[in-house]
Amino acid sequence: MIQENNTQKIRTLIILLNMGGPQNKDEIHPYLKELFQDRELLKLPMQKVLGRFIAWRRTPKIQERYEEIGQYSPTKRIMDEQCAEISKKLDEFRPQSAPHLCVSGFRYCSPRTSEMIEQFGTAEKIILFSQYPQHSCCTSGSSLCDAYRWLDTNTEEKYREKISVIDQWWDRDDYSELWAMLIKRKFDEMKSAHDLADEDIRIIYSAHSLPESYCLDKGDKYNEEIDGSMKRIEKVLKDWGLKHEGALAWQSKVGPQRTKWLSPSTPDVIAETKQKAILMVPIAFTTDHIETLDEIDIEFRGYAEEVVEHFERVDCFNMEEQFIELCTRLVSEHINSDFNSQIRPCCVNCEGRDCAAMRTYFNSHPVRQEKTNEKESAPVSA
DSSP: OOOGGGGGGOSEEEEEEEOOOOSSGGGHHHHHHHHHTOTTTOOOTTHHHHHHHHHHHHHHHHHHHHHHTTSSOSHHHHHHHHHHHHHHHHHHHOGGGOSEEEEEEESSSSSBHHHHHHHHTTSSEEEEEESOSSOOTTTHHHHHHHHHHHHHHHSTTTTGGGEEEEOOOTTOHHHHHHHHHHHHHHHHHHHHHHTOOGGGEEEEEEEEOOBHHIIIIIOOOHHHHHHHHHHHHHHHHHHTTOOOEEEEEEEOOOSOTTSOBSSSBHHHHHHTOOSSEEEEEOTTOSSOOHIIIIIIIIIIHHHHTTTOSEEEEOOOSTTOHHHHHHHHHHHHHHHHTTSOOOOOOOOTTOOOSSHHHHHHHTTOOOOOHHHHHHHHHSOOOO
16 A cells, blocks of 8 residues: 555655456446547547547447456456565665565556656655556557656646656566466476477567558558567576477457458467467566456467367466566666667657657657667578
């Protein structure tokens, strides 16, 4: 529980950025309305009108899906626990920037990022820490632009000199090794429980999809960063001696049916599987939510039961100690860099009305493009 009377004591405020999730049945429709009216996430004609209509039409179905996983999203509960541990570890290992307070800041529901800045804005430093390891205009970009619009409109720049951003951290060795550790743990459990060989298990890395035009036409690098993430994780697994097939797939398509999305879809990749078992890896997510607990665990499991003998999923990072340590390191390194914000440059054909202004506001000094490209194109065997 966040205490109001701690406000004056905070030296470093860390806000973990995420989409959030409804906490009860009554919050589902407002959440969906916010989501479908977000032009950075999904561009629609007559956005506000059509967004409200889509939200109204989808609410009953989404309510049913939440009933299947316990009536509400666990995202806030899990992230509150993550925040408490991150705060504690930072206070322990970085007394020079303590006291630290880590809180959640959501895009489509409370607590909003703006609410957390307003409540704890007396902190000496404020760090917006994206919980999307791979940057996309639809996820990190949307959360950061939403925060920028509130800051630019309501605060007369009083936070500008003390606010910074941690973004895009998929290409770190400790991130790849964390996923590899969790995958190998579940992989070994499957082998032991079902008397399987390595070659009997297909690992499917499933990420939230985007309209294909966002990547091919606009220039969003999200698909390349997801692919790069998978290749780096696969290299670690191969170095550790695993002999298996890995595949990348895309899930959670929403919006007009005529829209072409990134492919192949996760159901298609499941359907083509020839092995005895599938191990799913929710590669774009750090915390369990409806897309893992319902879409993968229930819907995709149903597809897989027609194809393979065994189906399992690797848990998201949630409360894994190594993830808390990774977040602590990222914050510590950011402080040591003198709070240098490094947000990926705008897409080549950027269509966002606030993308450039947001980067200017946060004084972003992105990794030079040629350096980033070197990382992305480095040979990684699968």
